[in-house]
Amino acid sequence: MRKIRTLFLFIVFALWAAIILGRLFYLQIIKGEYYQALAFGQQVSLQDSLAQRGDIFFNDGKNILAQNVLVPVLYIFPDQIPESDKEQIVQTLASVLGEDVDIIAKQVESQNVIKREINNEQYKILRAKNFKGVSLSQTSLRVYPYKSLAAHITGFVNREGRGQYGVEEYYDDILRGNDVVAPKNYFLAIWNNLFSNQKNDWQTKGKSLSLTIDFKIQSYAQKLLEEAFEQWKMDSGQIIVQEPQSGKILAMAFYPEFDPNRYYEQKHWDIFMNNALQTLFEPGSVFKPFTMAAGLEESLITPQTVFVDKGFVEVGGPPIYNFGHREWGTKTMIGVLENSINTGAVFVEQKLGRNLFWQYIQKFGFLEKTNIDLAGEVFSNNTTLKNGYPRDFASASFGQGVQITSLQLLRAFSAIANEGKMMRPYIVEKIIDTNGKEKIVEPVLEKQMISQDTAAKITAMLVSVVENGGGRRARVPRYYMAGKTGTAQIPKPSGGYYENETIQSFIGFGPAFSPRFVILVRLDNPKQSDVASSCAAPIFSKMAKYIIDLWEIPPDEQPTINN
Structure with a gap:
């Protein structure tokens, strides 16, 4: 009998505990947000967490690209406002907030909980009033001190506290702390500890990031793009700078820009896209060095191999012409690059053959992502080219009909x-x-794209392009630069190409025989320039000269001193 009584009492106690816990679960978990808001300032109150998102720095670790700051927040709980005080509170709120009395009155009458950010002065005034039903707190707000500078790299944090685009999205889980509204409620805390994975460490800040981006180089690149727009009125533009030995991106500047502090004001959301990795383009003649490199790697040509140009070549379908229908006559492969001869590139592609040429397109990384640590990277399988006709492969040899990203181009050229x-x-x-402990991100060697010997040969050929060919305006006095221009027609969505719209680019590195940097300059549809040698090449020269002066790189040629 005693055992039965004990069992009965245990069952009663268990049922009672289950009912209590079930009710607590309903009130605290299922209806938790509702009652938290309803009871602000009473026995269950809300406390905006001081947990913050991690900061984002330039590579100097000092200049801050993104950080969180605490801003005052006003909460209005209409059902907590005494009827006798309502008129005074409405009048005061309207006056302090600078809004119409009728608007505030309607909000109060709506019985909906109101939350809004206020400034420090408004916070001080309302805090002194100490109105019942009006509570003040602080919340963490993401700010970008340099506004549009490097905005396409950082991205932004949306109103739900999630990173969108760029570093903010890619590293969202690392940057985010427990930035939540923390209830001062012991029952919920006990429930979380016993039955939930949710912890009560409400103030854990996210980790911070130090970027590879150089503040001075990024700022100067942005300045050059703004100047380019004033002169060339391009639709958009970009300058990317990379350290070839490590893969570090030192600058990634775009035009037009946006202010991530006010991202919600943008009408066209495509402005947020990072066009270096989220859009495809046909590169044009900057692709020719890769065709040459493939021929050199396979020992099918040498820099001195002779080619006789007739101004056009026929491979099925309409003839392929040089720019301006020019006929160059007898040229070496160096001369083909110097003068950017389309038919010379086709000559090398035909020596390679369709299958081998396609293998090199793949080897150069143009059929895969670069796997950069930024959100939203795209790539093309170039299926249309792969399944195309001989003329399609011939056109691809000089960068037409093959789709790549700027970042793929930069990665391959850096190799x-x-x-x-x-x-x-x-x-x-x-x-x-x-705690300030740093985890260093190590460079990743992906593969040996071409042999060291081939790289040396193509480098010498690219130096000749800058010294003697179409890249002369990319020169930097007393330094050897290696590079190539590219003027590519823009394809129409319906097929064919626009007659008067081009993408004009220059990509190069320097000092050529001991490279410290690789620079890509790309201007989309500049209005007052026919070829890249007029607009993109001079921008490269300015950017290279700035980096050389900044880093105090010794010259290749010593100046002559007259006694």
């Missing part, structure tokens, strides 16, 4: 500068925890 070694491009250099 030429790095003795044929392809490095993975990256943006984040250090991950810093809340």
Whole structure:
């Protein structure tokens, strides 16, 4: 009998505990947000967490690209406002907030909880009033001190507290702390500890990031793009700078820009896209060095191999012509690059053959992502080209009909500068925890794209392009630069190409025989320039000269001193 009584009492107690816990679960978990808001300032109150998102720095670790600041927040709980005080509170709120009395009155009468950010002065005034039903707190707001500078790299944090685009999206889980509204409620805390994975460490800050981006180089690149727009009125533009030996991105500037502090004001959301990795383009003649590199790697040509140009070549379908229908006559492969001869590139492609040429397109990384640590990267399988006709492959030899991203182009060109070694491009250099402990991101060698010997040969050919060919305006006095121009027609969505719209670019590295940087300049549809040698090449020269002066790189040629 005693055992039965004990069992009965245990069952009663268990049922009672289950009912209590079930009710607590309903009130605190299922209806938790509702009652938290309803009871603000009473026995269950809300406390905006001081937990913050991690900061984002330039590579100097000092200049801050993104950080969180605490801003005052006003909460209005209409059902908590005494009827006798309502008119005074409405009048005061309207006056302090600078809004119409009728608007505030309607909000109060709506019985909906109101939350809004206010400034420090408004916070002080309302705090002194101490109105019942009006509560003040602080919340963490993401700010970008340099506004549009490097905005396409950082991205932004949306109103739900999630990173969108760029570093903010790619590293969202790392940057985000427990930035939540923390209830001062012991029952919920006990429930979380016993039955939930949710912890009560409400103030854990996210980790911070130190980027590879150089503040001075990024700022100057942005300045050059703004000047380019004033002169050339291009639709858009970009300048990217990379360290070839490591893959570090030192600058990634775009035009037009946006202010991530006010991202919600943008009418066209495509402005947020990072066009270096989120859009495809046909590169034009900057692709020719890769065709040449493939021929050199396979020992099918040498820099001195002779080619006789007739001004056109027929491979089925309409003839392929040189720019301006010019006929160049007898030229070496160096001369083909110097003068950017389309038919010379086709000559090398035909020596390679369709299958081998396609293998090199793949080897150069143009059929895969670069795997840079930024959100939203795209790539093309170039299926149309793969399944195309001989003329399609011939056109691809000089960069027409093959779709790539700017970042793919930069990565492959950097491999030429790095003795044929392809490095993975990256943006984040250090991950810093809340205790200041740093995790260094190490460079990643992806593959030996071409041999060191081939890289040396193509480098010498590219130096000749700058010294003697179409890249003369990219020269920097007393330094050897290696590079190539590209003027590509823009394809129509319906097929064919626009007659008067082009993408004009220059990509190069320097000092050529001991490279410290690779620079890509790309201007989309500049209005007052027919060829890249007029607009993109001079911008490269300015950017290269700035970096050389900034880093105090010794010259290749010593100046003559007259006694």
